[in-house]
Amino acid sequence: MAKAETAPSTDLFAQGADNTITLFSSDDNELLTQVGRGTPMGELFRQYWLPVLPVSHLEEAGGRPRRIRLLGEDLLAFRSRAGAVGLIGAFCPHRLAPLYFGRIEDDGVRCAYHGWKIGTDGACLEMPNVPEEHQFKERIRHPGYPVAERGGVIWTYMGQAETPPELPEFEFTMVPDDQRSFRLFHHQCNYLQAMEGGIDPTHVMWLHSPYNLSDDKTAAAHQPTQQRLANTSGSRTPESVEIVDTPGGFIYGAKRGLDAERNLWRINRFILPFYTMPPGGDQRSGRMWVPIDDEQCVKWMFNWYPTREIKEKTKEKLRAWQPEEEYLPELPEPYGHVWPKAHRANDYLINWETQKNARIGIAGVNLQDKCVQENQGPGPILDRRKENLCVGDKTIIRARRILQNAAVALRDKGETPQGVRNPDIYRVRAASIAVPKDANWVEYVKDSVTF
Numbered sequence: 001m002a003k004a005e006t007a008p009s010t011d012l013f014a015q016g017a018d019n020t021i022t023l024f025s026s027d028d029n030e031l032l033t034q035v036g037r038g039t040p041m042g043e044l045f046r047q048y049w050l051p052v053l054p055v056s057h058l059e060e061a062g063g064r065p066r067r068i069r070l071l072g073e074d075l076l077a078f079r080s081r082a083g084a085v086g087l088i089g090a091f092c093p094h095r096l097a098p099l100y101f102g103r104i105e106d107d108g109v110r111c112a113y114h115g116w117k118i119g120t121d122g123a124c125l126e127m128p129n130v131p132e133e134h135q136f137k138e139r140i141r142h143p144g145y146p147v148a149e150r151g152g153v154i155w156t157y158m159g160q161a162e163t164p165p166e167l168p169e170f171e172f173t174m175v176p177d178d179q180r181s182f183r184l185f186h187h188q189c190n191y192l193q194a195m196e197g198g199i200d201p202t203h204v205m206w207l208h209s210p211y212n213l214s215d216d217k218t219a220a221a222h223q224p225t226q227q228r229l230a231n232t233s234g235s236r237t238p239e240s241v242e243i244v245d246t247p248g249g250f251i252y253g254a255k256r257g258l259d260a261e262r263n264l265w266r267i268n269r270f271i272l273p274f275y276t277m278p279p280g281g282d283q284r285s286g287r288m289w290v291p292i293d294d295e296q297c298v299k300w301m302f303n304w305y306p307t308r309e310i311k312e313k314t315k316e317k318l319r320a321w322q323p324e325e326e327y328l329p330e331l332p333e334p335y336g337h338v339w340p341k342a343h344r345a346n347d348y349l350i351n352w353e354t355q356k357n358a359r360i361g362i363a364g365v366n367l368q369d370k371c372v373q374e375n376q377g378p379g380p381i382l383d384r385r386k387e388n389l390c391v392g393d394k395t396i397i398r399a400r401r402i403l404q405n406a407a408v409a410l411r412d413k414g415e416t417p418q419g420v421r422n423p424d425i426y427r428v429r430a431a432s433i434a435v436p437k438d439a440n441w442v443e444y445v446k447d448s449v450t451f
């Protein structure tokens with residue numbers, strides 16, 4: 001039997017004599033990747049508020065609803081004519097007709113087939129095709145989840161607790177609308193391998209960089225400004241990557257020499273259950289990797305300016321998206337309105353000339369990530385038994401262990417995971433900072449990575 005299948009997963013940092021790191025068993029992989037109700041990870045996710053849609057995707061009262069699937073549950077998101085958001089089971093409790101085609105009314109949606117009406121909370125309000133003496137609407141149990149609109153996001157709670165948790169206190173939720181933006185991308189793969197790309201310190205200088213690091217023309221047309229700074233170090237491999245635990249996650253710093261006195265530290269974050277933050281410039285950014293089901297996820301990119309002064313002085317644009325990242329016309333699928341034009345079925349519109357001469361031929365950092373992640377081994381769920389992890393992957397290993405430990409502690413001891421009742425753990429930022437060589441980087445960056 002292969003070592004991968006027998007190796008214990010207790011000490012994930014144990015490095016063997018051959019420099020490989022302890023691997024993950026098929027049980028570990030199942031635990032980490034399955035998100036349905038009753039699975040350990042599915043229950044862990046159901047402890048938290050989950051982002052459903054940006055408010056801007058469901059703004060019009062009585063307007064077009066959205067097909068949603070979260071943690072394997074098919075749902076319909078709609079805004080009633082009176083303005084309340086409903087997130088309810090997608091199929092009518094009568095004979096499972098799609099409520100997507102129903103009529104949105106003041107207090108709910110009326111099924112197109114026989115007219116049953118379901119309220120924004122999932123209650124069955126009317127059964128008009130049934131005589132009075134045969135009514136049984138109070139016996140209908142239809143999924144309807146609480147929602148909250150905060151920080152430009154429609155959040156939902158799919159757990160069992162009578163009192164929902166606190167909403168996460170992200171900085172982007174606290175700034176005015178015109179200081180933040182959202183972009184969603186549908187991913188045809190399990191959430192975990194997509195999220196792992198968000199905390200992978202050694203891929204950036206390969207996947208997202210020119211073949212020749214001094215090829216300024218390609219870099220300028222292609223890489224964000226702050227990433228180009230790393231090119232000037234001339235090295236693709238960080239000198240070191242250091243992890244520091246934080247409540248519910250960690251920060252890690254990747255160090256590169258900048259000049260005689262200073263190192264460049266690129267500091268990222270991971271926070272339970274699926275948040276990552278890459279270093280940005282004046283415009284901050286973060287990611288949410290939200291499972292649609294075991295085989296698909298939505299990548300949320302949220303950007304914000306902490307203050308108006310920063311917004312005004314910056315030269316970056318709040319919505320600086322690549323034209324290549326345009327969406328397809330809406331598909332009749334969950335999150336069918338956020339499928340990029342470039343996707344798996346068309347090889348991400350790769351340009352083979354560019355691929356031959358300058359950089360990976362797929363345009364845009366997000367599509368480059370998507371292309372790799374959707375096709376890892378061979379997709380849609382990466383088989384972690386077969387990896388040969390190296391020291392450069394220790395951040396990914398740490399995140400897996402945090403998720404695994406939290407899910408098992410919840411399952412076996414009923415332990416509430418970090419962040420559910422202490423929403424202040426989300427008051428954080430990432431950063432890219434030049435640190436004097438003789439300074440302690442963690443101390444030096446402390447004030448820049450919280451607020």
Ligand code: FES
Binds near residue numbers: 097112113
């Ligand atoms: S299927 Fe919806 S009312 Fe009959």
Ligand SMILES: [Fe+2]
Binds near residue numbers: 197204207208365369
């Ligand atoms: Fe990436």
